[in-house]
Amino acid sequence: MASNPNPYLVQPLDIGNVVSAGIQLYRTHFKQYFGIALIATLWALLPFLLVIPIVLFYTAVQTYYGTLGLVVPAWIVLAVYCSAKYFAGAGAIARLAFGTLINQPESLDSAKRYANSRIWGFWNINFLLTLMYLGVYFVTVVVLLIVLSATGIFSLLTNPDPTTFALNPAPLILAGLFTLLLLLAMVVIFIWLGSRFAVADLPLATETGSNATQSLGRSWNLTYKSAWRIALILFITFLITIPLQALAQILVSTFNAIIAVSFPQDSPTFALLSFSVGYILGLVAGVVVLPLWQSIKAVIYSDLRSRREGLGLKLRDS
Amino acid sequence: MRLFNRITLLTPESVELEFTLAGIGSRALALLIDYHIVAFTLIVFWLLLTFVAGQLLDYLDALSVNYGDLPVWLLAIAILVTFTIATGYFVFFEVTWQGQTIGKRFAKIRVIRDDGRPIGLPQAALRALLRPIDDILFIGAFFILLGKKEKRIGDWVAGTLVVQEVRPVVKAAIAISQASENLAAELPQTTHLSKLLPDDFAVIREYLQRRNFMEHNAKSELSLQLARQARNLISLETIPQGLTSDEFLEAVYLAYQKQGGGGRGRDEG
Numbered sequence: 001m002a003s004n005p006n007p008y009l010v011q012p013l014d015i016g017n018v019v020s021a022g023i024q025l026y027r028t029h030f031k032q033y034f035g036i037a038l039i040a041t042l043w044a045l046l047p048f049l050l051v052i053p054i055v056l057f058y059t060a061v062q063t064y065y066g067t068l069g070l071v072v073p074a075w076i077v078l079a080v081y082c083s084a085k086y087f088a089g090a091g092a093i094a095r096l097a098f099g100t101l102i103n104q105p106e107s108l109d110s111a112k113r114y115a116n117s118r119i120w121g122f123w124n125i126n127f128l129l130t131l132m133y134l135g136v137y138f139v140t141v142v143v144l145l146i147v148l149s150a151t152g153i154f155s156l157l158t159n160p161d162p163t164t165f166a167l168n169p170a171p172l173i174l175a176g177l178f179t180l181l182l183l184l185a186m187v188v189i190f191i192w193l194g195s196r197f198a199v200a201d202l203p204l205a206t207e208t209g210s211n212a213t214q215s216l217g218r219s220w221n222l223t224y225k226s227a228w229r230i231a232l233i234l235f236i237t238f239l240i241t242i243p244l245q246a247l248a249q250i251l252v253s254t255f256n257a258i259i260a261v262s263f264p265q266d267s268p269t270f271a272l273l274s275f276s277v278g279y280i281l282g283l284v285a286g287v288v289v290l291p292l293w294q295s296i297k298a299v300i301y302s303d304l305r306s307r308r309e310g311l312g313l314k315l316r317d318s
Numbered sequence: 319m320r321l322f323n324r325i326t327l328l329t330p331e332s333v334e335l336e337f338t339l340a341g342i343g344s345r346a347l348a349l350l351i352d353y354h355i356v357a358f359t360l361i362v363f364w365l366l367l368t369f370v371a372g373q374l375l376d377y378l379d380a381l382s383v384n385y386g387d388l389p390v391w392l393l394a395i396a397i398l399v400t401f402t403i404a405t406g407y408f409v410f411f412e413v414t415w416q417g418q419t420i421g422k423r424f425a426k427i428r429v430i431r432d433d434g435r436p437i438g439l440p441q442a443a444l445r446a447l448l449r450p451i452d453d454i455l456f457i458g459a460f461f462i463l464l465g466k467k468e469k470r471i472g473d474w475v476a477g478t479l480v481v482q483e484v485r486p487v488v489k490a491a492i493a494i495s496q497a498s499e500n501l502a503a504e505l506p507q508t509t510h511l512s513k514l515l516p517d518d519f520a521v522i523r524e525y526l527q528r529r530n531f532m533e534h535n536a537k538s539e540l541s542l543q544l545a546r547q548a549r550n551l552i553s554l555e556t557i558p559q560g561l562t563s564d565e566f567l568e569a570v571y572l573a574y575q576k577q578g579g580g581g582r583g584r585d586e587g
Contacts, residue, residue: 011524012528014344014425014426015343015344015347015425016340016341016343016344016345016346016347016348016425016426016427017321017322017341017343017344017482018343019341019342019343019344019346019347020321020322020340020341020342020343020344021321021322021341021343022343023341023342023343023463024320024321024322024323024341025321221533222533224533225531232347236343236346236347236350237343239346239350240342240343240346240459240463242456243455243456243459243460246455246456250455307528307531307532308531308532308533308536309532309533309536309537309540310525310528310529310532310536310537310540313521313524313525313540313544314521314543314544314547315518315521315522315544315547315548315551316515316517316518316547316551
């Protein structure tokens, strides 16, 4: 298409190219995306940092415990708000990335404003997804418990009797196999659901008039028949983040070695410094990786819309 | 913006060739597949070896032969074979498949020389021998990520590039209804079909090829929109009665193609 400077977007992308395109997007907009990710991560960090003065206060004064009834709910509200700010930041990155992909780039402020105006939508999406994953987990555990107790293996496990086991080991072995299979099934379901809802926050971040549940529904529809392809894309992305994690790990070890020169390894100062360095580097790694995932999700989303809705297929205006 | 790095090469015959570089994603995918194949082969080999060596030693024991150094020799051979499999896999496939391994074929990428020629044994061997060094601390991955030409150390030393494979896409045949065929026969007389450009035709063809995978509502909307635009482009008053927008697009596609215009489509070349 002569009018489209980006002819690749019209054609569906191969698995590897989705990942490469996401990385290229991130590389070319590193400053912008990294900045948003940094602020978003600091928001997510705030409630945890606040715990420190609160704990210090109560251990120091040893009284006023009655006020905890007020402090704890206030903290929970703050934590919810801060996590929402984090999700909105992630949404803003996704919005910017998608805008670039469809050749409608947007200013940083405008993308942030848009995402912030839907802050509770992003929170709801993540809340619902978390509930869903917890649901799958609990169902798995309940099924396991029911099957184990119904077959009498549960009582065998809680009251291990070596003689009965020696006489008939088959039930226990079968139980072990069953548990393994069930766990495997749970992992497969997790991966499958994760792929079906991989672009759950993209519609909310990019389509006007979308809300949390509609956004989830859109992700579900768009990923129809694409779940395993998306799972492979996400896995390749994960593989590419491994060198980064390895780099962080090396830095942590180096810092530990440096700290160990000045402080004995069993001193509290060493533990504190070592922990802080590891924590900060972990945080930085998280900040670096968040835009990568969001960019790749934006590419997946635009690719899915191209496949499922013909996004970009347009004739000249006559 | 450009999502994929491109590179222009000058061949020894002074011909300029443009390639799209493979990209870290496709290379990681290819590597994932290749390493699984190599690992699987090695596991099979070691299982076989363990079995055969066990049998052999049992047999020699039964004959009460003094075999002394044999286990060490077996181990040496095993290590040699392991090395041969791990390196030879890449060398063999990259040489015989013109720069492709099984993983690279799946990921649709290919190794070529810096001047665009297919790689030979020396290049493939250098790439394979330097692979372990590139794997240490993921040095190769960083080189590919940060370098403009996406070359890992093995690529620099061997003078090779990894590029996307240019393969003619085999597209699904487009099903065309009888009504569309009838209309297609009339269109050249009743409309200005020549106003349709190859790029427009390419869009219509793309839609018709991909429509089956599209979501129902989105497809109907897109089809209607494309049909309206196409109708305006070829200056047709109204879409004939009783014809769906899909059928109209099929007719335009068919008529344009019969006219001989389809061959000039940009992505046919």
